[in-house]
Amino acid sequence: MKAKAVRLYGKDDLRLEEFELPEIREDEILVKVMSDSICMSTYKLVDQGKAHKRCPQNVDTNPVIIGHEFAGVIVEVGEKWKDQFKPGQKFAQQPALNYKGRLDSPGYSYEWCGGATTYCIMPHEVMELGCLMPYEGKSFYKASLGEPMSCIIGGYHSNYHTNKRDHSHAMGTKAGGNILIMGGCGPMGLGAVEYGLNFENKPKRIVVTDIDDARIERARTVISPESAAQKGIELVYVNTTALEDAYDGLMTISEGHGYDDVFVYAPIRQVAELGDQLLAFDGCMNFFAGPTNKDFMADINLYNVHYTSSHIMGTTGGDNNDLIEANALAARGVIDPSVMVTHIGGIDSIAEATLGLPKIPGGKKLTYTQFNMPLTAIEDFAKLGETDPLFKKLADCCDAHNGLWNDDAEAILFRHFGICAEA
Template identity: 40%
Template structure:
């Protein structure tokens, strides 16, 4: 059968195309992709082309489908695995296969990726346990599982030590204080949602240099909501603060137990150590685009105060399953992370626009043909467009957040690709 997809042929060379998929193998699954959330990691792959570690060297002749945060339905199942999977089953893909080659869906394969209407899932995905059932009442939440799963893995990466017996406890400190530096972007908002929906911390401080981004984050994930979960949430613009370390230590009454660094800036890494209290843990979560980024720490504090540093990248199937459970149990509101919706044709421009990021997660509805639209703009755009007018009404009724009802209306009434 034919699919429509955005394929990568080289550096910054993305093409929206229609082409024939190969015949389904006995150990493969054919899926209809409904949603794919755009990720900055895709922008890195598009910008670097074959220089990217996950992108094969022959994409000029064998282009790959981009996009790795997908959710959809199984359309057909190969003969050898009909006892494991069924047609109509809603699924997500955990894209981190952890292969020696480094190859993953959305970066490395010709026929599987999120920026497509249909794709063929190769047997290796099932063998690695990376095709995972999803029972949420929407598709966009399934597409956000991968990015939230990475943040969840970040929380699991924190650890603390009881120095009276050197017993180590994994995870952010329960009832502790958490700082999210450079945290008003999509991953930071996800970290805030998980702070009280999963980690159970008592205080969260989110810093950023952009008041616009902070205002957006506060509107989508408010201090009032955090209070209902027993957590004190503060958004702080440090751009004009003379001594941010001093202020952060004052706000936290002496320092933080756990600190996320969400932007790959060495100065933030140093600040993270400085605002830690004893046994504090820093997660350098942001992925540098260069291989030789250097940062400094106070080694005295590492030795005497037990300050420690971790770095987490990506997630594993366990995190995907755990994230799905959190979404299904409504422990996190995935609508808070969605800032834009778009159709498949709009993907190339949306990816290139990530050079100057804005908003939070952009969710592509692959079977729909619309430009990229901000969720916050739907009501205004509705003055001249019936589709946007109805979507705006639904979103407004849901506190300004994208939701399952809005998605259902879009899928039923949006122009088809």
């Protein structure tokens, strides 16, 4: 069957093109992709091409479909999986495969499997690892955002604290503690705030830093300190450039205690070093931001590692349980990953948006692959709506949801473009 996809041929070489998908094998599944959000990790893939650890060396002759934050509907099921999956089922997927020690992953490594496409083929290892999951949510985009949320959730679960009496480790952020999210007003940081306010290890306070007043103001709007206070948690947003001394200012907010859990969401040496300095006794710093420079380094205080039990670690990606948790919480309305999204587009916008991702302001760029639509900021809907009825509907719908993308807005788009959300 025909598919249209954005495919990578090498460094900075993305092409939107139509091609013929092969017939599926007995151990494969054909899916219709409905939504795919664009990840900075995909930009890194495109920026590095063959030098990327997940990119095949024959990508110039066997291009790969990009995009790994995707969801959709199952169309055809190979004989091997017919007892487990059925055509018409909605799906979410976990792209962080670890199959026989290989780093292959949907959106990075496969000729026929990725998210920036109308249809793709799930290879057998996706199902064998339990990484294709039935999804019961109302909208597709929340399942797309389940993948980045699973990475965030994995970070919260992976942080740990120690017990000096018996050397046991308590997994997860410290209950009743101070959490510091550095560089936290971008899409992933806001996802971390949203989850932190609902994590079972309820913190005393969450402090979020950034250096951009506009990003901080949007963060305050979509996740307000008042809403956090209703959950019994103090939420503080701080522009560190406005502090006379960043260390003293942040330490004062913690009442001199320091931070039990620090998440570094910006791959900047000075940010990581400040996070290390702010750790409380037995504090854990998670270097979450993924640098592109393989020689990226920062100084850490090894005296504190020895005498005050500070821990330095990093996480990348989430596991199957993290994705299941992300989708379940979003489906029940416990967390709203919509706080991450600032732009909406169609399949024709993906290549340009991916190539220019670091230069496009705002948060997540969410795309729908079954139709064409320019990448458009949600904040621009109202202006465009003065002359375009579609954007008027979208603007009114988002305004009714605190300026956020939502289930009803997705349904408006599908109706406008005549898209059937079925196989």
